[in-house]
Structures are given as C-alpha cells and as structure tokens.
Amino acid sequence: MSDYIIVGGGSAGCILAARLSEDPDVSVTLLEAGPPDTDRYIHLPVGFFKMTSGPLIWGYDTAPGKAIDGRTMVYPQARVLGGGSSINAQVFTRGCPQDYDGWAADNGCAGWSYAEVLPYFIRSEGNDIFAGPQHGIDGPLGVSSGAPHPLTRIFVKAAQQAGLPFRADFNAGEQAGAGFYQTTTRRGKRSSTAVAYLKPALGRKNLALRTDATVSRIVVENGRAIGVEIIVNGRTERLGAEPLGASIDDD
Template identity: 55%
Template sequence: MTYDYIIIGGGSAGCVLAARLTEDPAARVLLLEAGGRDRHPFYHLPAGFAKMTKGIGSWGWQTVPQRHMRGMQIRYTQARVIGGGSSINAQLYTRGNALDYEDWRQMGCIGWGYEDVLPWFRKSEFNDTHADRYHGQDGPLGVSQPRAPLPICEAFFAAGAEIGIPRNRDFTGAAQDGLGYYQLTQRWYRRSSTATAFLKPALKRPNLALKTGAQVLRIVTEKGRATGVETPEGILRATTEVILASGAIGSPRLLQLSGIGPADDLRRLGIPVVLDRPQVGSNLQDHLDLFVIAECTGPHTYDRYAKPHWSALAGLQYLLTRKGPVASSLFETGGFWYADRSARSPDIQFHLGLGSGIEAGVAAMPQGGVTLNSAFLRPRSRGTVRLASADPKAAPLIDPNYWQDPYDREMSIKGLKLAQEIMRQPALKPFVLAERLPGPEVRSDEDYIAYACRNAKTDHHPAGTCRMGSDPEAVVDPHLRFNGIDNLRIADASIMPTVVSSNTNAPTIMIAEKAADMIKEARR
C-alpha cells in the first residue's frame, strides 16, 4: 500500500509526528514501531519506571567496552514499545538551558534559537501549575507537579541552601539554577507518554495507520530519493516523505543498514553503499551518571515498599488516594548546579532517588536509603553508533566514548563530590545515617576514578548522531531534510548538534512539533 508519509519509529517523536500530520485529513500517514503496544500497567503507573531499565520495553543493548573507563560496559536502555522513551522514562519534564539553543543557532541552525523553539515547547503542554510566557495549558502532554513528595525532599532543599544552592520552583522557566521538584509528564496521576497524549486520540482518524511489531529492514531509495521502506512483509511506499524518528541510536543504525553512512565501514560489512555520509552515527553524546547512596535513620524513602505486603498497601493507597509510592517516579526531586563555576550555565544535574535499591546491582539498605545521582551535562567527548554486522537483528556497536576528554572526567568527579557535600549537610542529619557509596574509603582521585569505573551508568540521553547544521558535512539541514537524499527527513534527538543540558524527552517532543509544522508548510 502507498502512503503520503511513512514514519519510522513510534517513540517520543514519532507519535507526535503521526498525530500532528494527520490533522490534515488529506495526508495519509503510516507509523511503524518495532516494539509492541503499551498494554502492561507498568507503562502507565508512574512508579513503573523502576521496572523499565531492567528489560521491559527495551532492546536490551549495552555499550562496547569504554576504553577511557577501564573497559567497563554499561547497560544502554533504548525503548522498544509504542511511545518510546516517553513510555519508560522517569517522566521528568526538563528542556535544557536557553543557552543550549542559542549555541545551536550560533552553529548555523537558523530557526533553532531559544525564542524560536519556545512556541513549540508551549504548544505541547497541558501544564497544571504554570501559565506564563514559558508554559502552555492547551496542549495534549500532561505536565504536573509531583503527587508524592516526602519530607526528605524538603530536607534536601535545605541542605542545598546550606552550601549556597537556591531553591528553584520552575526549572523550565526564567532560570535553571537551583534545587526543587521536577515537573513530570503525568496527567490524572498517570504517565502522559506521547503514545497516550498524542497518538491514542489520533488513532481514531481514518488517515492514520499504525503497525506495531514492525521492524524496518532498510529505507528504500531510488535515484537519490527516498521512496519507501522494506519490512519482512515487503516494501511499503511513501509518495511525499519518509520520516526517520528512531532515536539517536536507532536512526543512524537504520541509515547504515540502508547503505547510508561511512562507506568504508559499510563495505567492510558487505552492505552496498547508497551514499557515503561519514557523519551518520558520529557525534554521539550522552550524560554519564555517578551516584551517592546513603543509609537512612528510618523508613524515610520507599525502599520498604519492595516487600510484598508493603507493595500491596502501596497499590491500595494509589487506588484510593492517587498518592504514595505508586504515584512517584522515584526521581521527581533534584536540580541543576555547577561543577565548573566559570560555566555559562549549570553543568551538573542532580536526581534525588527515593530509595537505595534503585540502581542495578545495588542492594537496598537495611533501614532504607536514599540515592543522589549527579550527571555532567555538557560532555566534550564524542562517540559513535556503528553496525556490528549487516544483520538487521544484530545489536549495534554503541560507543559513547565516555571520558575521552579528561575535562569530562574532572567535572564528573567534581559533581559526585558536590553530591556528597549536599548529603553531609546538617539539614539531612535527621534522615541520613551514613554514606555507604562511595563510602569513606574513597578519598584520592584514583579512588574516585576506580569507583566511577565500577558504578557509572548512563542517564539515557543519547543525542547528536545525525547532526543538524548548515555546513556540507551535516547530516540534516535546519529543516531536518537529509543532505544528499530527497524526501527523507529525520526528527528525533539524533539531530541535536549538542546534547541539551538536561533530560532529552521534552526537547525531542519539541523537535517533532517543529518538524511537523515544517512538513505541513512544505506540503502547501
């Protein structure tokens, strides 16, 4: 069958694109998602996030050994379900810093400065608290205040104040600096993914078709033009555009499987070269996360709810009050501050985890515990996404190349030490018994490096592998059109020239909103 638009990837961006493009009843749209539907309740309950990084709705990939981190490999969760990352993430609604987008503009991405993109952020939002120039209340995406904060959260803010970090009540408003509650992509006390907020209402339209469990094998090109996609069932045709929205790992992976990428690498794997584009799969950036775990003086967090009888009680509490641990993403508290005090804006992001058994391989503390994650936000290191083989079912070679630049290592460890300093403040003494990780035995720079190389993880914010720009080497232009192949566009986090200084879900939704309007304009 033939469609006007075929969208590859039903994730955070793809669901938005499908919903917006089918607002035009004359546009026939097919959305293809390799994963399944979001029927499991874990996809909709806020606390279901805790189950997501351990397999459900994930491809199950990991990084290659990180040569600057003593060969460690990190589990690299990439969503494989309708809604993509928005269906399995911690639901934090952050946009980055305004200066991130000014950097994009100065790099030649005209139309992508902060004031340029702000209308598309606002367009998506149904914000339950803020209504001002930064926020919207008419969009489909639920953005809400946390329903289940605990007293230790307020103590965390007070601890930050004791070392000079202010309180911030809106990280996506006038200033990013400070500690506070994150707003969450929730509505009516449930996760508001792009699958539920955008796609579900749009599926009633006769001009939208959705196929799940539909892995695309390659993009079909003819005479320098994208004409469709190949699936195991055959070729599907697009008369107007093929739109790639498979994310910062999936999009360059599929391009390379289609013969579009670094020619030497493709030939080595026996893939016929359609177009030599060395930048496809290059420029990978990600936020590396380090954490402090402390044992609490009592049941001040949610660790005890892992036990069956407490878990049942939590479920009942949620059903009756829409509060308690089931209503929590576990990471709705945090903020932004500085490892490098000369940085142009905050370069560290904190996530206060309301438990100690949250991280993979870390057992819960006997009396319960609390986790404080710290991530360096503007890495200078650049990595790659490459193919391991020509088999479309094979996992890609994901190499974030963490700590290639020594500055990243220095700032990461400074951020970890800052997290330790916050946790040691008097305001947290009634709640915190003692730091358990890294622990008092970690003192020297070498100790910190060794600790990081045993315990670091990704914040799941890959970006940049199909870089947008105005230069000839850029993968897409500022209208997100692929350089070198007509009727092919990319709209997801892969087009970010530099990763934003925060979580990447809301910026990805913004990219899709802006892309949809550019596509509609081109259709007129």
C-alpha cells in the same frame, strides 16, 4: 500505499503521525518495531525502574568504562510504542535557554534560539501548576507537580543550607539551584507522546499504526526513497509511499 510512512513510533514518531494526519487529504502509516504500550508499568509512573532494564528495550550496553573498573552499563533505548517517553523517568526539563541561543548564534542553527522554540514548548504543554509567558496550560502533553517525598524535601532544604538557591521552576529561564522537578504525568499516569498525541488521533481514517513491524531497509529507486521493507512475523513486506513513486507490490 500511504502519502507518508513514519519509521519508528517513538517520541517524535507519535507526534509526527498525529500532526500530519490532521490533514484529512493525506494518509499516514506509522511503523513501530516494538509492541503496543500496554504494559501496566509504562503507565504507572514509578514503574520506569522496571522499564529501563526490562523487556521493552533493545538490550544495548555501553562500552566498558575505565572509571567503572571496566564494567558495562545498560543503555536503555526503548522498543515500544511511545519510545523513550514510554520508559523514561518523566522529568520535564526543556534545557538551558543559553544552549538554544548558542546553537543559533554560534553553530548556524537558524530558528533554534530559545525565543524561537519557546512557542512550541508552550503549545505542547498542559501544565497543572505553572502558567504565564513560559508555560502552556492547554497542550496535549500533561505536566504536573507531585507530592515530594519527605526525604526529598530534606534534601532540597540541605541544598539551600549549603548555599544553593531554591529553584521553584526549572523551566522559567534559570536552572541553577535545587528544587522539585515536574514530570510528564497527568492525573497520576504517564503522559507519553503515545498517550498524549497518538491515541487521540488513532480514530482518524487516514492514520494507520503497525506495531511489531521492524523496518529492514529504505527502498530507493533512481535516487529517491519510494518506500520501506518491513519484517513482520519473519515475513518481509514492502510498503510504498504515494507521492514518491509508483505502486510497489508486496514481496
């Protein structure tokens, strides 16, 4: 029985488990349907090309598209600890400040203006190049600049010759232009949320991780969620959440 059960050990789930378990007075269980992030191609940054079409995704395809002559495309959704942060291309781009401001001003999303979310970006970021008011250097998420391929350098030069401005930092408030991306890597390896947030927290006695555990349903009694049912090796188990109800026996 845990105080918190987190369904899905993806990008958000790993962070949530690490942050909640900072309080030693609560217990946290993190459930992930996929396996641990032990595949070497996860941690080798260039290996993402194998991950986005390999065995650690759910196998979704898009609907047939008219613009691509009725073909379908692989829609990679991760099924592994770390979720998308374990299989994606690691490009570190926060999004346009104008989008955040629009959500807050025009769509009623209080607290989501760029000025309000920026402190959280800074807090999470451990940048190896950029510092100052837009960047963090001590955060758990590794962000680094690699050595661009010669053809990449030529491409960026050509973009400038075509009239596009050079953009040294895509996370400094302006994104229009051409430049070199930073990536969520540290010391030559992928910095997923499983690596950056969860792994340092797994030694805590109040945090339990279960992989290869598919959640089949949320258990609701009297209008309140009191636990979940999971499938492990073909067997159904029921896990209860302490603050939300009485103890639930396993099936």
